[in-house]
Amino acid sequence: MTPRLTSAPVPVWLRLVLGLLALAALVVPALLVLNAPKIVHRPHRVPPVALPKRVVPKEELPPVEPVAIADLSPDDARAFNASIPFSTDPNPAARPFHLVGAADSQARALDCLAAAEIYEAGDDALGERAVAQVILNRVRHPAFPKTVCGVVFQGSERSTGCQFTFSCDGALARWSPTPVAWARAREIAKMALHGAVFRPVGHATHYHTDWVVPYWSASLDKITALHTHLFFRWAGWWGTPPAFNRGYVADEPNIPQLAKLSPAHLGGATEAAGPAGDPGATGLLFDVNKAAGAIPASAVPAAVAGDQNVFLVTLPDDMVPDLYPALALRTCGNRPYCKFMAWLDSSKKPARLPPTGDQAAAMSFSYLRDEKVQYVKALWNCEQFRRPSPAQCMRRQPQPVPAATPTPAPATATDPAPLDGVRRKAPAQNKAGAAAPATPASSTPGSD
Known part of the structure; x- marks a missing residue:
């Protein structure tokens, strides 16, 4: 006969521990779920940017709007920018630009362009070339000034009206590029001003970083992206090559804001003409x-x-x-x-x-x-x-020339000698007994 196995009774304390563990396994997850922080899921905000209602016709010059940024977080801005498709129209390269004018004017144009490159794109050669091309495109477009410095510092006297933010946000006073970076920016500017063309941006006249949304961005044609920058041109005829038909005015203004960086804007003091x-x-x-x-x-x-x-x-x-x-x-x-x-x-x-x-x-x-x-x-x-x-050069004040004192003309041998026996009319006298001044009619002696 086989003996029957019997299990030992489970101690009471072990049953109690196992029961508490089972209870904790049920209660703790429930408490975590009930007390978890609430996460608000919201869709990306749509910025208050109106899509274009019409394309500006050829007969009407498109307006140059100041820089105004929609109130969006960087993530929302990127989402909105990504929702705007790139234009499928052709993107031809701009014509080469050739700088002309006096040496001091050329020096001012060079440093204005170099400053815009490095303050807008940083020490990035590709970005600097793109910025330079946009500025030269603007110089040729009827909607913008006709000098390089005029384009770069357009609206800089107003913090809300500048076209390039570095020109009105105090960046020029806060920091300066290193000598190596400045030399590189000047070299890129010199190449752009003497025929080098940056083809990818075509005839772009606007750009912005992808983490902001300017109010004008939705009304333009988005044509290309470079790193974090998006480039735009005007829709319709104003974005085509024939619209870029204005000549360059070779009389660059002096920009006092650049004086600490550019001797050319210190009155042209340290620029010398080349060969x-x-x-x-x-x-x-x-x-x-x-x-x-x-x-x-x-x-x-x-x-x-x-x-x-x-x-x-x-x-x-x-x-x-x-x-x-x-x-x-x-x-x-x-x-x-x-x-x-x-x-x-x-x-x-x-x-x-x-x-x-x-x-x-x-x-x-x-x-x-x-x-x-x-x-x-x-x-x-x-x-x-x-x-x-x-x-x-300093202006020289002309020295005053003292007025010459008139002297009576000496008698000459050709004067007629007085005739004897001829009585002359005595000069008329005034009430005080002094001789009256001669009049034109009585200035010639006469005889009785």
Whole structure:
């Protein structure tokens, strides 16, 4: 007979532990579900951007709208930008641009274009080429200014009206590119200004990053993307090659905001013309800001007593004239207003303002900065120093010529001798007994 197996009874404490574990396995997940944070699922916001109702006809110039950004998060902006399809129309390349004009005007165009490249695209050669092409497209379009600097700084006097944000958001004052990056941007600008074409952006006149949505973006044709930038042209005839028919005006304005970065906008002080017949061969003789930083503090002159913004200076004999702006920048420092007046002849330097006429005529160099009215100017005495452009020369005030004192003409041998026996009419006398002044009718002697 086989014996029957019997199990040992389960202890009470073990049953209790197992029961608590089973209860916890049911209660804890339920509590986690009930107390989980609520996640709000919302669709992407649609920005308040109106799609174009019509294409601007050829007879009507399209408006140039200021930069206004829709109030969207970066993710929402990217979603909206992705929803706009690329244009399927042809995307022909722009014609080559060839810069002309005087050397100082060309130098200002070069640095305006280089500044726009590096402040808009950063130190990225591909992005800088794209920005340069958009700016040159605008120069040729009737809706925009006809100079490079005019296009780059259009609306910069208004924080809500500028076309390129770096020109009105204080970026130029907050930071400067490294010398290597600045040299690269200038080289790219020089190539664009002398025939190099960046084909991918075609005739684009607008662009923006994909994490923002300008109000104008939905009304234009999206033609290409480069990294995080999207490029657009006007719809209809105004985005076709025949619309880009305006000539370039070779008279670039001076931009005071660029003076700390570009000597060409310090009055053209440090630009020199290249070889004859090569209008693009202009280059910096030196870096003014770098030269200013190299001037020791001991060489900085003191301000005039009673006015910390005025400096009357005797120039060092061994300093080349091209370095005078560097000395002025080092002396003025960060002053928003600064007047720097300098003489080679210390005996002509006045002790205070204003200088006399002779002292003003002997002045060798002057520099004036007034950030309140965005004015910066450096001028040389061109009777003392030869400069490449008359725009760098001080104006000479004409000296007054003293009026000549009239003297009676001496008698000549041809005058007739008085005749004897002929009585002459005596001059009429006034009541005081003085002879009356002769009149034209009585100025010729007559006889009875």
